[in-house]
Amino acid sequence: MDHLEVQNIAETMRKTVEDLSPVTNIDTGADRADLTVAHLVSVPNGRTVQDVTQNMRTAAAYLKPAQKSGTANFETLESFIDWTNRFKGTESVVFANQSRREPSLTSVIDYHPEGAPQLDPKTGDANARYCRHRGLYKFPVSEEWKIWNAVSQKTLAKSDLGEFIEEHAKDIIDPTPALLDGTKVNNAEPWEKPLIEVAAKLQGRYGQFARLMEMSRHLEIYESSNLITRRNPDDGTVQMSFENENKDAEGKPLSIPNLFLIAIPVFDQGVSYRLPVRFSFKKNGSAVSFRLTLYNPEAAFYDAIKEAVNCAQEKTELTTFYGSPETT
Structure with a gap:
């Protein structure tokens, strides 16, 4: 057996061993249950290194989410208040949007705690939250309000x-x-x-x-015109004008x-x-x-908004801001 044949056999065996080798964990010193750090493995076929951290996080949340998230939509103010009270915490807040086009109330259950940023190179900002758990109440404008504003x-x-x-x-x-x-x-x-x-x-x-x-x-409106003359005693000129008067069908002044x-x-x-x-x-x-x-329909509109906001603030006992929460 010559040298070339020996080399080909060795290459083939090495490749076979690599292809059949199991995935090997790479020890980074981190706890395997800690999903806040990277988890690396070595896989066959060239022993490439792949980051499977996201796969592990997805698997961990398969049966139970890691945190509450999503936006619940409500048809009544009472339901919005009840839901907010069910999930609220010490840092939860309510945002009130007074837009004439789309007025709304939004409760953000997992809002950022009060205080300045507390940045840490390893753990990040201790006062940061995702703000992903929300309740939304879009004020349903009444049909009467739509009709009278349309004809105005x-x-x-x-x-x-x-x-x-x-x-x-x-x-x-x-x-x-x-x-x-x-x-x-x-x-x-x-x-x-x-x-x-x-x-x-x-x-x-x-x-x-x-x-x-x-x-x-x-x-029925009838219009009559009367000729009015006025004489200027200083220069003797006469001014003439017509004054129109609206009357009803009986000729009486219109009231x-x-x-x-x-x-x-x-x-x-x-x-x-x-x-x-x-x-x-x-x-x-x-x-x-x-x-x-x-x-002045705006006065009634904003008064109705304020009344609802005061009601929500009183019954949830949460800090309320006029505006819209950050987008996530």
Whole structure:
């Protein structure tokens, strides 16, 4: 047997032994149960070194997760509060997002502990958490709120106005005697005073539901023009102008209330808020168009948000921030 044949046999045996050799652990001095450090093994086929740390962590979490994670979504504020109380800890917090488009409450159960970073080369920041265990409540805006905000500031024909008023009659409320009078602010109830102030600011008065229905069905507006002359005694010149006056079908001066009240919830299953609605009309030839405009709906919206946030803060006893939590 020559030297070349001996060399080929040795090469073949070495390769066979390498291919058949078992995986060998590489001792790094770390506890094999400690999944916070790297675990290395030597595998056959060239004895390559592979990092199997992630595989071991995945296997360890196969039957039971290493930590709680995920976001639970809730349909009611009460469920959000109950869930948060079930899992909360000393470092848990709540975030309140006041966006008009997507208002929400988010509880972060595993939030970072209070304090400055405590960096360690081996263990990292002792005050760092993953913030992966969360509860989310997206405030469900009520259908009434959507409908009245959608019609606000839109021009309506008389037939459209009548149909809208009849369809949403349940939302319209009659003003109280104090609101109709509008002068006795000191004797009014606390909730009536801001509404009286609104009427005074807009130089308007509140109308009753029956009057609103009557106008939407039978209102006819006639316009008359009167020639007015005014003589200037200093130079003797005469100024002439036309003054237009709107009258009803009987020729009487038109008296139309320019405000009425609705009571609607901002969010589903929430309390109702009294909102003034400005009522105006415009005559275009023989046709009359109307406009309904919600007065300062933002105040009711943010008040409803604040009420819910205060309720959640009181019942969970957690620190609450206005804003959105960090993305994970």
